[in-house]
Structures are given as structure tokens and as C-alpha cells.
Amino acid sequence: MSQSELDELTEHINSKLSKVKNLIHLRDIGNDPEKQKIFSRIAEEVIGLAPMLKQFEIRVAEERASLKRLQELHALVEEDLQDAIHMSENVPRNLPLPATAAREEQKENEAPSVKEQPAVAGPKKSRKPIKEMEFITVHEFDAIPAYMKGRVTYDQLNSAVRSFNKAVTEKYKILHQPPRSLNNHSRKLYDRFKENETGETKGHFFVVEADLREFGEVTMDKRFLNLLSMLRHCQRIKELRGGRIIRYQLL
Structure with missing residues (x-):
């Protein structure tokens, strides 16, 4: 057996001996009437903590669900933000007009006013x-x-x-x-x-x-x-x- 294996075995045995000593010490304390009263009060308090721990677990689960929803919302907001940045950086120089507005603007720019039309005899062919x-x-x-x-x-x-x-x-x-x-x-x-x-x-x-x-x-x-x-x-x-x-x- 190597030195390292011997050291590990020695440490394991010492750990077991320490636990046995602690158990013997606790058994001696348990036989003391005064200590038994203290142990009883501790046991009652521990039992009383059980419902509180249950409520705590429920609240933790609720907070985890809220955190998950907030993370999903944050991802959506981040995506919208990136889209907005992309749009702001790529605003077209020429925005197309709606079809109706474009036709009206074209008529205003191209059709001469009544005052500007020269008087001609007979019907004029429209272009x-x-x-x-x-x-x-x-x-x-x-x-x-x-x-x-x-x-x-x-x-x-x-x-x-x-x-x-x-x-x-x-x-x-x-x-x-x-x-x-x-x-x-x-x-x-x-x-x-x-x-x-x-x-x-x-x-x-x-x-x-x-x-x-x-x-x-x-x-x-x-x-x-x-x-x-x-x-x-x-x-x-x-x-x-x-x-x-x-x-x-x-x-």
C-alpha cells in the first residue's frame, strides 16, 4: 500500500471515530432532564418552521416565473430596439407617396392652370x-x-x-x-x-x-x-x- 493510500485510509478512520464520539456525547446529553426540555423546545420550533419554508418555496417559484417572463419581455424589447435602430440608420431619402397623393401631386405639377391655358379654337387633344x-x-x-x-x-x-x-x-x-x-x-x-x-x-x-x-x-x-x-x-x-x-x- 502506497503512502497516499495509507493517508486516505487513516483520514477515513479518524472521520468515523469523530462521528462516533459525537453520537456518544449527544446520547449523554439526551439523558439529562434539563437538556431534554431544551431539545423539545427546539423540536417544536423546527416543526413550526415547516409551513414557513413551504410558503417560502411557493414565493421563490412565483419569483422565478416572474423573472422568466421579464427575461422574455426584455428579449422582445431588445429586438424592437434593434429594429428601430436599423430603421433610423436606414431612413430612405425618397419615401413613396400613397397612390392617391402621388396622382394629385402629379396633376398639380403637370396640369397648367386655367389662366395659363392659351385660347385655341376647336377641341384640343389631351395628352x-x-x-x-x-x-x-x-x-x-x-x-x-x-x-x-x-x-x-x-x-x-x-x-x-x-x-x-x-x-x-x-x-x-x-x-x-x-x-x-x-x-x-x-x-x-x-x-x-x-x-x-x-x-x-x-x-x-x-x-x-x-x-x-x-x-x-x-x-x-x-x-x-x-x-x-x-x-x-x-x-x-x-x-x-x-x-x-x-x-x-x-x-
């Missing part, structure tokens, strides 16, 4: 107001698949919307003018716009790559083509192909 693409909402942007979105930001996508709207507006301003009132450059553009029209685009607003480059001031590179794909995914435009030309039609 369809130039349509503009609505800005992408945060919810729509978040719904775009990650593989398509890549590193494109919300502002970059809506910047493409602004460029697209600018190209549409400039193009149809020329188309809404009488051809005889146009200068040579605008007349050439007018003829090109007419050549790009098809039966499928009749009554709709659309642009081609040349319009986007000239009026939208964009570079038709892979990055911008990807932005157009995202606008198509968000159902803002659709592509019409024909005659080696891609037409981007507003929906």
Missing part, C-alpha cells in the same frame, strides 16, 4: 400625363434575393429609379411636342423614339438603352443592368425584346 416609377420601399428591398442584391444598397437602387424616371420624362417631353416646333437635334430624337415603338408598346411608357445613357446619364454596364434586373424583380418594369433592341417598359 396622357408622363408616368414615373414609384420608389422601392424598404420592405421590397429586403425581399430581393441576396444573390441578386449582392452589395447594392437601398439608396443605390432608388438612385437607379431616379435616373430611369429622368430618362422617361425627358423622352416624353419631346414626344409630346409638335414635331415642327423641334430643333434639328430634338427632331432626330423624336424620329428615333418613333422608330423604337411597336404595337406592344402602344399606350405605354418605355425607354431603351440609348435613352437611359443620354437622359438618365448612366453607364449601361453590368452593375446598372443588375439594378434593372432588381427593378424588374420588384415589378416596376418589364423587358420587351425585338429588332435587337431591349425596351424597358414601365408597369
Whole structure:
């Protein structure tokens, strides 16, 4: 037997002997009538503590349940806080107007007042107001698949919307003018716009790559083509192909 094993055995034996001594000492105390009275009072007090301990256990269980509910509430509040921080840090520069308000604003900006309308003889042909693409909402942007979105930001996508709207507006301003009132450059553009029209685009607003480059001031590179794909995914435009030309039609 090793020295460590011998020490452990000695410690175990001494522990047992100590307990036996304590029991003998308590037995001697128990035979004393005075000590028996003290033990009886202690026993009564211990018995009286049992209901108090039971109530204490109940209160502890209730507090644990309350703590669990508070932790769940804290998690919900923390989640709402993070959402609020995200929203405050990503407030869009251009918030889309409700459809009714947008139409009213468009009418106010585009329709001349009664005083400004020149007096003409006979009925005047009304022109369809130039349509503009609505800005992408945060919810729509978040719904775009990650593989398509890549590193494109919300502002970059809506910047493409602004460029697209600018190209549409400039193009149809020329188309809404009488051809005889146009200068040579605008007349050439007018003829090109007419050549790009098809039966499928009749009554709709659309642009081609040349319009986007000239009026939208964009570079038709892979990055911008990807932005157009995202606008198509968000159902803002659709592509019409024909005659080696891609037409981007507003929906």
C-alpha cells in the first residue's frame, strides 16, 4: 500500500471515530432532564418552521416565473430596439407617396392652370400625363434575393429609379411636342423614339438603352443592368425584346 493510500485510509478512520464520539456525547446529553426540555423546545420550533419554508418555496417559484417572463419581455424589447435602430440608420431619402397623393401631386405639377391655358379654337387633344416609377420601399428591398442584391444598397437602387424616371420624362417631353416646333437635334430624337415603338408598346411608357445613357446619364454596364434586373424583380418594369433592341417598359 502506497503512502497516499495509507493517508486516505487513516483520514477515513479518524472521520468515523469523530462521528462516533459525537453520537456518544449527544446520547449523554439526551439523558439529562434539563437538556431534554431544551431539545423539545427546539423540536417544536423546527416543526413550526415547516409551513414557513413551504410558503417560502411557493414565493421563490412565483419569483422565478416572474423573472422568466421579464427575461422574455426584455428579449422582445431588445429586438424592437434593434429594429428601430436599423430603421433610423436606414431612413430612405425618397419615401413613396400613397397612390392617391402621388396622382394629385402629379396633376398639380403637370396640369397648367386655367389662366395659363392659351385660347385655341376647336377641341384640343389631351395628352396622357408622363408616368414615373414609384420608389422601392424598404420592405421590397429586403425581399430581393441576396444573390441578386449582392452589395447594392437601398439608396443605390432608388438612385437607379431616379435616373430611369429622368430618362422617361425627358423622352416624353419631346414626344409630346409638335414635331415642327423641334430643333434639328430634338427632331432626330423624336424620329428615333418613333422608330423604337411597336404595337406592344402602344399606350405605354418605355425607354431603351440609348435613352437611359443620354437622359438618365448612366453607364449601361453590368452593375446598372443588375439594378434593372432588381427593378424588374420588384415589378416596376418589364423587358420587351425585338429588332435587337431591349425596351424597358414601365408597369
